[in-house]
Amino acid sequence: MKAMKVIELNNKYAICPKCGSDKVGNGEGGIYNDEYKYIRYCKCGYKITIFENGIELEEKTNISQLDKKVNQEETLRDFIKNSYKDFYEDELTDEYIDRLAEVKLTELVDHLDYLWTK
Secondary structure, three states: OOHHHHHHHHHHHOOOOOOOOOOOOOOOEEEEEOOOEEEEEEOOOEEEEEEOOOOEEEEEOHHHHOOOEOOOOOEHHHHHHHHHHHHHOOOOOHHHHHHOOHHHHHHHHHHHHHHHHO
């Protein structure tokens, strides 16, 4: 993604459109970008991803959904812990999961989803 586009998006999403927060870091929210996408997320649960081609995806953050049911039996937190243990024979603690930034948590959830589809 071009630098000028990132600057434009930073200006547009500096203040969360859902709750009005202008804070990032320290669990307040964050901004992430790479060559393909820009992500702004907030502790209120707001998250928007803008792809290089202009497609926008607005959704709830994984952090805000950790303790909500993703299916009949488990929360997102349970899904992460159980899936990680099934695939890697290792356990993730609640403390570890709680310390993950939204982008890392999203990558972990996407990766575990991918493993289940193989």
